[in-house]
Amino acid sequence: MYSAIIDGLCKDKQIPKAQNLFEEMICKGVEPNVITYNSIIQGVCSLGMRMDAESYVNKMVNSGVSPNIVTFYIMIDALCKDGMTKKAQTLLELMSTRSVRPDVVTYTSLIDGLCNSSQWEEATKFFREMMGRGISPDVCIFNILIDAICKEGMVEKAHELLDLMIERDVEPNTITYNALMDGYCSHSLMEETNKVLHSMVVRGCEPDAISYTILINGYCKAKMLDEAMRAFEDMPSKGLTPNAITYNSLIDGLCKVRRVAAALELFEKMQARGKL
Numbered sequence: 001m002y003s004a005i006i007d008g009l010c011k012d013k014q015i016p017k018a019q020n021l022f023e024e025m026i027c028k029g030v031e032p033n034v035i036t037y038n039s040i041i042q043g044v045c046s047l048g049m050r051m052d053a054e055s056y057v058n059k060m061v062n063s064g065v066s067p068n069i070v071t072f073y074i075m076i077d078a079l080c081k082d083g084m085t086k087k088a089q090t091l092l093e094l095m096s097t098r099s100v101r102p103d104v105v106t107y108t109s110l111i112d113g114l115c116n117s118s119q120w121e122e123a124t125k126f127f128r129e130m131m132g133r134g135i136s137p138d139v140c141i142f143n144i145l146i147d148a149i150c151k152e153g154m155v156e157k158a159h160e161l162l163d164l165m166i167e168r169d170v171e172p173n174t175i176t177y178n179a180l181m182d183g184y185c186s187h188s189l190m191e192e193t194n195k196v197l198h199s200m201v202v203r204g205c206e207p208d209a210i211s212y213t214i215l216i217n218g219y220c221k222a223k224m225l226d227e228a229m230r231a232f233e234d235m236p237s238k239g240l241t242p243n244a245i246t247y248n249s250l251i252d253g254l255c256k257v258r259r260v261a262a263a264l265e266l267f268e269k270m271q272a273r274g275k276l
Contacts, residue, residue: 003036010043018043031063038070045078053078066098073106080113085122088113092126104130108141115148123148136168143175150183155192158183174200174208181211185218190227193218207238213246220253228253229262244270 002025009018022040025032032040037060044052057075060067072095079088088110095102107130114123127145130137142165149158158180165172177200184193193215200207212235219228232250235242247270254263 002030003033003039006036006043007039010039010046013043013046015043015047015049032060032065034060034065034068034071037065038068038074041071042074045074048082050078050082067100069095069100069103069106072100072102073109076106077109077113080109080116083113083117085110085113085117085119089126102130102133102135104135104138104141107135108138108144111141112144115144118152120145120148120152137170139165139170139173139176142170143173143179146176146183147179150179150186153183153187155180155183155187155189172200172203172205174205174211177205177207178210178214181214181218185214185221188218188222190218190222190224207240209235209240209243209246212238212240213243213249216246217249217253220249220256223253223257225253225257225259 002021006018006021006025009015009021018040022032022036025036037056041053041056041060044050044056053075057067057071060071072091076088076091079085079091092102092106092110095106107126111123111126114120114126123145127137127141130141142161146158146161149155149161162172162176162180165176177196181193181196184190184196197207197211197215200211212231216228216231219225219231228250232242232246235246247266251263251266251270254260254266
């Protein structure tokens, strides 16, 4: 009964009430189990109270309740969100000593944390370790790595990951292709960008407004404004609506090549369509 109510309070973000009930539970001689501890640990972590979470984990271990995969995942995720990736890595290593096998979700949290702190090489190391342990990466983890590696300017390396996805029967999605397109566009490699777009369509993955915005922005940066305009005009036939970023990219590109009249015309269309 206590566990269900504590879990409900935590999910409702009523953490102080959940904590009070947790203490009441112990005072009445009702021992919390791993599910109760996970609920309260997740609850305090959701409010950024990582130190409280660590205190509950210590209390848990001292009372003879073994942390399970969910406990480790919650703490690894919280540490990564606080930028404490070294400590998160130590926790992952500790899982093995406690005979708790990490899963793809655990590795995803750690790899995402490492990528967010520009430690893509370390992230790649854990990606390889994960596969070496027979844990299959999913589209989410591939997307995190592809995006991070593209942002580091190593688009070819990111493209190799796309090839690996397909080889392992993990179907790339719009997020995958958009990240790769953005990587090529950042280097004004528009031919490669278009190849990715073509590959996306061939595999039955429909480009979205973000895909076209990336393409248009890339053309603008490469000063290929006629191609940018064609891509923009092609959007409605694909059932896509340009957003404010699409308009801003194109207007900025037109202004930079002194096509002010065209930029003004587009700005007026943008106003008329309520995109300002």
